[in-house]
Amino acid sequence: MIPDVDVFISNYTIVDPEVYKLWVDGYTADEAVEVVHRNVFKNAECTLELVRSDVFDHYRTYDLLEKMLHNPPKLAEQLHFQIEPLTRQLLIEKYYEFDDNVIREILGKKLTSRYRKDLDEVSDKTGVCLKSCRRQFDNVKRIFKAVEDLQGSVIQNIRNLYLLPEELAKKYGAVVFMACLRFETNKRKLLYLTFDDFYECASAIMHHWTYPSGTWDHDDIDLDREFLLELREIRALMEKEKELKHLVCSKIKSQMLDKAYHELEYNFRIYSRSLISIGCNLHRNRDLKDLFLDLVEKCIEPWKQVNWTQNDLKAFLGAYKVGALQLDTLRDADVKQAWERYMMVLTCCLLRMYHN
């Protein structure tokens, strides 16, 4: 007999982490039954049927819960399901977890329902279920909409509104930040970058380039405008190129192989110019958006061509930053500070983006 109704309801909602994971990952109930059946201890002759009934129960519960998962604080308030706090935390955490490669695709895209329709491409590319892609897209969009216009630290806001653990909230914070500033991430040249690369870069920018925490308008989505304007002053370094080259080269000579060193000596001008010009133009929105593209085109590609190692890069950027400070061009303390803030992020980003 195929039952019309076969349900199991418990007073405290039971969540099976394994089945829940499958549900979150977008498996259909039937696929989930197969997966669970493969892993379960097989002994009874009717195991498949039992597994099916069990998995279907879980799926029904999760389907009923899904709407409330969209607003996690409501999950604690609602009376419909009695969920113990630990279970509740698990439900929320797993629901908001995402696949890095899916989010990498979504990064920089406009979060519109039109794009939602194109998610099957993302699904094909990443091998993640369409349903799961949609969930991840919806989660990002929901969180983005909720915190976009809120005051205060975006990460803290996400933690409060979605009860997420800190790590996850930071990731969402970075995604929201990237979306707010509309960073270009999808040009062909940028495709090699992973979500983690962007996450680290965005975190660095959020940390160093926004209004510092403690000030009244602290908000880690908005960049510190005054700082960006201040950065224009570093153009002065271009005029002192010779001195700068000298300082840097003398510092770095011992740390680099001869070949690389000679190459640096030869091309210093180009490298220095691109670093400075990127900084100078950041106050222009268009240039800010293209930050990552500029970094790749102007810095990373040339270094790649000459086969720099990570160490070379690190040594160079360190020396370059210190060298500039030693010049008396950057006399103003504000400009000095701006230079440091700028280079801190740039070092971080470039090192991260420079894959071997």
Place this chain on the structure above:
Amino acid sequence: MPGKLKVKIIAGRNLPVMDRSSDTTDAFVEIKLGSTTYKTDVCRKSLNPQWNSDWYKFEMEDSELQDEPLQIRLMDYDTYSANDAIGKVYLNLNPLLLPSSLAVSHDPSSCSASSVKGISINGWLPVYDTMHGIRGEVSIVVKLELFEDFNKFRQSSCGIQFFSSNFIPEGYTLKTVHGFVEELVFADDPEYQWIDKIRTPRSTNEARQTLFFKLNGEVKRKIGLKVLDLGANAVVGYRQCFDLEGECGVVVRGLGTAVTLDVTSIPTSPDSSGKTLAPREKENGEKDPICRRSSDSDISVTPRGNSLSIEKGKLHITPQRPLDSFDMVGDYPFLTLTKYPPGFVQHVAGMVSARGVKLLGVDEAETRDSWWTELRLEVRSHARALSCNAVIAYTEHTTVCEDVCILSASGTAAVIDHKDYEVVPMLSPDANGCKVYHVPYNEISHPFKMKLAKCSQCKKGKVGEVLMTSAELMDGVKVIHKSGLIQAIVCRHKRECKGELNAKEVSDALPFLEYELHTQLMHKLSAAGANAIVGLRVELCLGERVLIGHATGTAVTLAALPAPTSPIDLEEAHSSDDDECEDLLKELELSSGNKDTCLLEISDNGAANNITIIGAPPDGYLVSTTQCIPGAIDQGLTPVRNLQMFTQLWKARMCPLPSSATISAQFNRLLQGVYFKLRGMTPCALVNLRFKIDIPQQDDLQISVVGMVVGLAESEKKIDNNEDGKMERLVEESSSKNSTPIYRPVRKSIHTPPKEQRYGVDVTPLHYVAGGKIVSYLGNLNFFFIRESSCIRETGGLSAFSHGFVAEVLAIVRAHVTAIGGNALVSYTMSECHLTNNAHKNQAQCLLNVGGDAVFVSYSE
């Protein structure tokens, strides 16, 4: 005793969007009690309205307060068209009417002798709509002020506390058992009224719900009056059933045991003696038959002639022997508790039952009363025939199909102590408790050859070969290791006919069904290697073409009874003398008081082949139909904490004429399913399993299981079981491993007793909370909900519909428990679960009746 009820509506939250154009709701609240209605202001454009209303006051007679639920209806204001209903809250006011004299309070100073305590109900309650389910919550505060009034002609009976608990509630001691109380109320079912043809399903369902809530209050109030008459102060073992008789109407039956309870004191209150005296005074006062119409007909006529009884499958006809002790416990010496304090029950004889097949017509409550009277008399006479003075663990049950109704009454015949149960006799250490299972009658007085044996423990008393009882296992009785679930299912096919013919068809089939059930039980019992069944429940279910009987119980091996025979010896044993009795003609002779008896002598040699051994539970599970776990101590396990109350609901279209084996297999599969789902919780015990078979529509079979999962842990002190016993068990376990499915390896228990407050509201069908102590009883709650939907496919199918509904009802129950200050609901029962659907119309309807005792549990040591 008039009272003043004050209601305040504070706020709403998570309300549904009622106005699509603006995506908001303009909500207001109607508060209705009896014929008085108040309205709050409209809170415009908010899904989380704040009303913070003034106090709405209702002045009511307390009899009305007992009958009427407070109805809180949320509405969406509409300027141009009719206002739309969002949903309703039904609030049972009886918890406010509880006497302080019985309240086990944390603070002894607050409970003064005869004043009525003014507690309040306050909290977020789910707003329920029959078409959409829960739609948000509303926060309310309800307070009651009662005025003292000692009018003894009153119609109300507040002050009587009801307990669903099958045992003396924790924190109380039993002073006196007054006897059986019951009440039956009959009403027209709104669904079957002509007006139903023109009104919406929503208003019909709401009319029904309201009616059912009122009937629930009325039945309790009327029982309360009887209890007052008896001079008792509480009802324990209270059961309430709704018999939906279709076009004939609806019958609400309540039954319980009237008792005088005393707060187990703690020598703090010097006036504790006064507490119990208060109701006694009323007892001495004149009983007024005019204002207290008791629903049962006069049964002063004692049955004449011989009575007969069924016990352990053997027939006894004993000469009528009036027993003085009968007078002690009311008209009927029936007790609905399943577990008794030690020493209260002296002997247990065996199951007694009576059934009647009735043709429903446009009858009144009186007709139904007379039907039940008939059955009760019969049960009583069965008990007398066994020289017993009482029937314990008594239950009544009906099944209706079209206009034919089968009524069943059953219990366990027993000899009990005097009605004034005063002292708790400590069992002397040398007594081994076997006395309780000695037969209470004289062997020679029986006209039949009976297989009685010497008690194998004390070698003095006589014991039967096997024992079946609906009660729990008695305390202090020695059980030899094994226990397990045992069940028998018999499905008999019948012709499809109407009216009287149908009734005849059914009553002709009944005796055979009972016989078969019994035979199956006996076979399974011996196959299980046990010699007694405790917690046995036999229920019938009538369909248009089938009659299904099913019996579930817990098999145990009592040390007192003769060692069980192995299945091979069984046939031999059976052919000797296994007699079965049935009074075949009883159903047709409705008027007869003196029944003819006939004897069925059947030798069943061929019966052994239909034994289907029920699948034993996998390792790590202990299963029982009783509240305690007979096998736990034996395996060195003790229940430490409540894990889960679960409801399993299963429904399928069956082949038109299913066999007993098919249904039995289905039961098995359901159980396997439950084991599988609980695989992460072992070692655990599934206790108080309640199975229910229903045939909601033709060819539909519905099975529901409600049970409790209790976490077990290795008890610290190993029981000094004699070594050989242990060895035996080990051998057994290893052998059983081969046959039973194992979902996970045997492991040490991870369950620990709950340390602090458990999260939320624990709902349990047990009368106790493992690992916790019940501090106070806050009232007996009973809910009847109806859910209907006409978009089943769109919302995930019938399974999702019923899953959602059961979850919703549990949510409402929990919210109400919280609102009256509780943190658990004990003795939870689901007495009705009726799911009908029409796949073509994409419709379904489900009725659910649940109830229990709201309590506050403390978990600290």
